[in-house]
Amino acid sequence: MNCIIVDDEPLARAEMKALINEVSSAKILGSFSNAWTALDFLKSNKVDLIFLDIEMPMVTGLDFATQLSGSTLVIFTTAYPQYALKSYELDAIDYLLKPIDKGRLDKAIKKAETYQSLLSGNPEKNTLEGNTADFLLIKSDRRFHRIKFENMRFIEGLKDYVVIHLAGQKLITAMNLKTFHQKIPQDIFLRVSKSYVVNKNYIESFDHHTIYLGTNELPIGEVYKKDFFTIYSGGSISPEI
Secondary structure, eight states: OEEEEEOSOHHHHHHHHHHHHHHOOOEEEEEESSHHHHHHHHTTSOOSEEEEESSOSSSOHHHHHTTSOTTOEEEEEESOGGGHHHHHHTTOSEEEESSOOHHHHHHHHHHHHHHHHHHHTOGGGOEEEEEOSSEEEEEETTEEEEEEGGGEEEEEEETTEEEEEETTEEEEEESOHHHHHTTSOTTTEEEOSSSEEEEGGGOOEEOSSEEEETTEEEEOOHHHHHHHHHHHHTTOSOSOO
C-alpha cells in the first residue's frame, strides 16, 4: 500500500513516519507540509492512502479531502476531537487523535488495507438484484448470494459503494447508501449518520455521539440524532446532552 503524510508540523510528520514504519509495511512515498504540494504529487503518483492533518493553513485537511479521487483512502490525524463527525461525512477510513496511539494506528491501517482489497476486487460486479422480506439477493461472479437481514450488523457508505458488515465478513457493492437503505426494512435498520446504517438488534450500547457494536464504533450524525433517539429509546432519552 502506497501512502503519503500531509501535516504542516515537521515534528508531527516525522513522528507519523516513524509510527507507520513501526506497525506497517506500507510504503511511504513522501510527506508534505501543505495541501497544494500534496495535490501536485498526486497528479503523477498513485497513492492508496493519505494520513491527513486537519488544521493546516490555506487549505484545511477537510477541504483537501473533498478534492481527492474516489480510489484514494484517507485517515485523518488531528489534535481536535470536534472534527470527528465531519471526517466520517467525507468517507474517511478513520480518525486518529494526536498524540497518536500506536495500537489505534495499527488498527486504522489494517482497516484501510481491508478496504483497499475490497475496492480493488472490482465491486462493480457485485450488484443488488432483489430483496424479499427476509433477505437480499446480491449477484457476484455469475452467482446469486442470499444475505439475510438478521445477519447484517451495519452498512457503511464508502465513496460510491456500500459495505455490508456481517459477522466475520464484509461484502461490497456499487450503490449509494441512501438507495441501499430504501431496500431494507426501515423498522430494523436505522440511518444514524451520512455514512452508516445500523441494525438496531446489534446495538450493545450508545451515548450522545457514538453507537457501540463490539469493537465497532459508529458516529451519530446531528441530522439523524433526534430520529435515532426517538425510534430506539421510544422517546424516553433526550437527544440533547
